[in-house]
Amino acid sequence: MIGRLSLFVPRCLFVVLCFAAFGARAEPYLAVQLGLKCGQCHVNPTGGGLRTTFGDIFSQTVLPAQHLDSPLDNWTGQLGQYLRTGGDLRFDASAMQAPNTRTVDQFAVQQMRLYAEADLIPNRLLAYVDEQVAPGGALNREAYLVYWSATHDWYLKAGQMYLPFGLRLQDQTAFIQTTTGINMTTPDQGVEFGWERGHWDAQFALSNGTAGGAVNSNGKQSSAQLIYVESVWRTGVAANYNAQSGGAKSAYGIFGGLRTGPISWLAQAEITDDQSIANKQGKQLATLLEGNWLIARGNNLKITHELFNPNRAVPNGEQTRWSLVYELTPIQFVQIRTGFRRNDGIPQDNAEHGRLYFVELHGYF
Amino acid sequence: MQIDRYGSWAALMLLAGAAGCAGNGQGLDQNGQPISMGGGSGGPTTADFQSIQDTVFTPICSKCHIGASAPEGLQLDAAHSYNFLVGVPSTEQPNLVRVKPSDPDNSYMVRKIEGLPGITGLQMPYMETPLSQATIDAIRQWIANGAPNAPAAAAKAQVFAVQATAPVDKATVKAPPAQILVTFTQEVDASLVNDTTVTLERIDSASAAAGGAKTMTAIARLAPMNPAVLLITPTTRLEPGAYRVTVRGTGGGALANMNAATLGADTSFEFTVEPAQ
Numbered sequence: 001m002i003g004r005l006s007l008f009v010p011r012c013l014f015v016v017l018c019f020a021a022f023g024a025r026a027e028p029y030l031a032v033q034l035g036l037k038c039g040q041c042h043v044n045p046t047g048g049g050l051r052t053t054f055g056d057i058f059s060q061t062v063l064p065a066q067h068l069d070s071p072l073d074n075w076t077g078q079l080g081q082y083l084r085t086g087g088d089l090r091f092d093a094s095a096m097q098a099p100n101t102r103t104v105d106q107f108a109v110q111q112m113r114l115y116a117e118a119d120l121i122p123n124r125l126l127a128y129v130d131e132q133v134a135p136g137g138a139l140n141r142e143a144y145l146v147y148w149s150a151t152h153d154w155y156l157k158a159g160q161m162y163l164p165f166g167l168r169l170q171d172q173t174a175f176i177q178t179t180t181g182i183n184m185t186t187p188d189q190g191v192e193f194g195w196e197r198g199h200w201d202a203q204f205a206l207s208n209g210t211a212g213g214a215v216n217s218n219g220k221q222s223s224a225q226l227i228y229v230e231s232v233w234r235t236g237v238a239a240n241y242n243a244q245s246g247g248a249k250s251a252y253g254i255f256g257g258l259r260t261g262p263i264s265w266l267a268q269a270e271i272t273d274d275q276s277i278a279n280k281q282g283k284q285l286a287t288l289l290e291g292n293w294l295i296a297r298g299n300n301l302k303i304t305h306e307l308f309n310p311n312r313a314v315p316n317g318e319q320t321r322w323s324l325v326y327e328l329t330p331i332q333f334v335q336i337r338t339g340f341r342r343n344d345g346i347p348q349d350n351a352e353h354g355r356l357y358f359v360e361l362h363g364y365f
Numbered sequence: 366m367q368i369d370r371y372g373s374w375a376a377l378m379l380l381a382g383a384a385g386c387a388g389n390g391q392g393l394d395q396n397g398q399p400i401s402m403g404g405g406s407g408g409p410t411t412a413d414f415q416s417i418q419d420t421v422f423t424p425i426c427s428k429c430h431i432g433a434s435a436p437e438g439l440q441l442d443a444a445h446s447y448n449f450l451v452g453v454p455s456t457e458q459p460n461l462v463r464v465k466p467s468d469p470d471n472s473y474m475v476r477k478i479e480g481l482p483g484i485t486g487l488q489m490p491y492m493e494t495p496l497s498q499a500t501i502d503a504i505r506q507w508i509a510n511g512a513p514n515a516p517a518a519a520a521k522a523q524v525f526a527v528q529a530t531a532p533v534d535k536a537t538v539k540a541p542p543a544q545i546l547v548t549f550t551q552e553v554d555a556s557l558v559n560d561t562t563v564t565l566e567r568i569d570s571a572s573a574a575a576g577g578a579k580t581m582t583a584i585a586r587l588a589p590m591n592p593a594v595l596l597i598t599p600t601t602r603l604e605p606g607a608y609r610v611t612v613r614g615t616g617g618g619a620l621a622n623m624n625a626a627t628l629g630a631d632t633s634f635e636f637t638v639e640p641a642q
Binding site (some may be wrong): 108123135137140167173185186210242249282286307311315316319346347349354 | 385387388389390391393394397398399410411412415466467470471479497498499501502503505507509510511581611
């Protein structure tokens with residue numbers, strides 16, 4: 001009976017997904033295309049990392065252009081009654097050019113991450129770990145416990161975690177990720193309270209403010225965001241305040257998404273003020289506008305414009321970045337991304353005029 | 366469907382309209398800092414080496430870490446910092462490199478500026494306010510990005526030559542160095558690093574009495590993650606006395622860069638190890 005049920009549930013999910021989410025894809029734009037919250041496809045309610053069973057089935061049956069038949073059931077990461085696992089591998093071939101500089105081309109494993117979730121009390125209490133195992137030695141990214149309310153309308157998380165602040169993009173080098181310093185390379189240790197009810201999502205986190213490093217002051221970092229999700233659009237606001245030694249740093253952001261036919265749009269704007277930097281030079285601005293055109297199932301074309309003002313107190317120093325990325329998911333578990341990123345900035349700095357060409361193999365399970 | 370179509374066009378126009386342009390750089394120096402403010406120091410640190418040099422190493426660290434007496438032989442002025450950091454084993458904890466590209470957590474410099482448990486000595490900057498978290502994050506990000514050199518610095522390095530040494534020429538050191546560094550302006554061809562191109566000799570009166578300079582056994586190799594840095598490790602502890610390191614840049618099999626350009630001349634430097642107090 002249990003065996004039949006274990007086959008029945010994924011198949012039902014598959015059917016539901018085929019009708020509800022035809023042709024949708026990964027990252028926040030996927031959520032916009034589907035009209036779902038991040039926690040629908042990821043164990044982490046704020047997105048990223050291990051996929052839920054829904055996310056696993058979706059990524060194998062709806063995401064790829066073609067679903068290769070397998071004698072095995074769809075992968076759901078289930079290892080026994082209490083454990084689930086998953087992972088992501090990103091391997092790049094890239095060439096980076098800048099004026100008057102030798103081109104750097106290389107193969108590189110960007111990351112191999114393994115995720116594990118222990119359902120200690122099913123649907124109520126889980127332990128989660130996100131470990132980067134390559135390149136280099138093992139590096140813990142996230143490790144926390146989450147307690148969910150019986151009705152799943154609030155949760156409490158404690159441990160090391162990514163902080164909530166706007167869109168959680170795959171590209172960790174996006175201006176909106178680096179300006180705040182809040183991204184998936186800088187988890188912090190603390191607690192997070194989440195509230196999910198109807199169209200609303202909210203999180204509040206209190207953490208050390210040291211990005212997982214040693215505590216060097218008594219100040220703490222507070223992060224909060226509030227999101228409203230409709231089926232074709234969403235909007236949210238985020239704030240962060242880090243009472244770090246040497247001067248507080250604050251960040252405020254507004255973000256949203258919109259689906260118009262086959263195109264999903266993402267937008268975010270944020271300002272930061274780092275008072276540890278003298279002469280008001282810590283006031284920065286970063287924006288992102290992105291369109292994702294679902295050309296056909298398994299084929300996505302992404303165009304992104306980013307703006308970064310490294311010093312809002314001084315004019316003429318803005319930097320921009322345009323990205324054109326084509327994403328092909330030919331079969332389940334395999335995605336190939338190829339793209340071009342063009343940076344532009346002040347004429348006198350060659351480093352702000354980089355051109356990046358890349359092909360990336362993304363394996364996921 | 367009409368809404369979808371119009372919505373797409375509206376969003377596309379919004380994207381085009383909202384897309385800002387890069388600044389023209391008027392009134393700014395090469396680092397994007399106002400010329401009237403002197404430029405360089407004081408700006409927010411970003412995850413590139415030039416920014417870290419201008420906002421951290423030069424104004425803060427090189428107050429001490431400069432010249433022949435730089436602590437731990439670590440020179441952090443603009444001319445030397447990259448090759449003294451990237452891929453170079455720490456003298457305090459030789460099992461860790463100071464900056465390990467793509468791995469900030471295992472980079473000893475990060476542990477020092479974060480003041481993590483297990484470091485030798487004190488958190489850096491020495492006896493000063495710790496770096497802001499934003500600055501540390503930028504340094505971490507630069508390392509996570511592979512710790513690339515500043516394009517401008519790389520562009521300047523047109524001539525293959527010895528850039529710096531540690532110990533510096535004519536230096537007197539109180540303790541025998543476990544490792545001797547020679548940094549170059551460009552990457553070195555590893556196949557040419559051997560005991561005919563890199564020699565360590567004892568040149569003091571004790572060796573003269575024994576018949577002249579005495580060649581010391583030492584292992585020479587390039588730093589694994591920075592082939593512009595030559596690491597020379599004596600196989601035995603250096604006794605008090607005078608020493609000379611020679612890098613052969615002429616003749617067959619001379620040390621050369623990846624384009625087979627040799628140094629063009631032999632380069633030597635000397636240092637003295639003081640007797641223990």
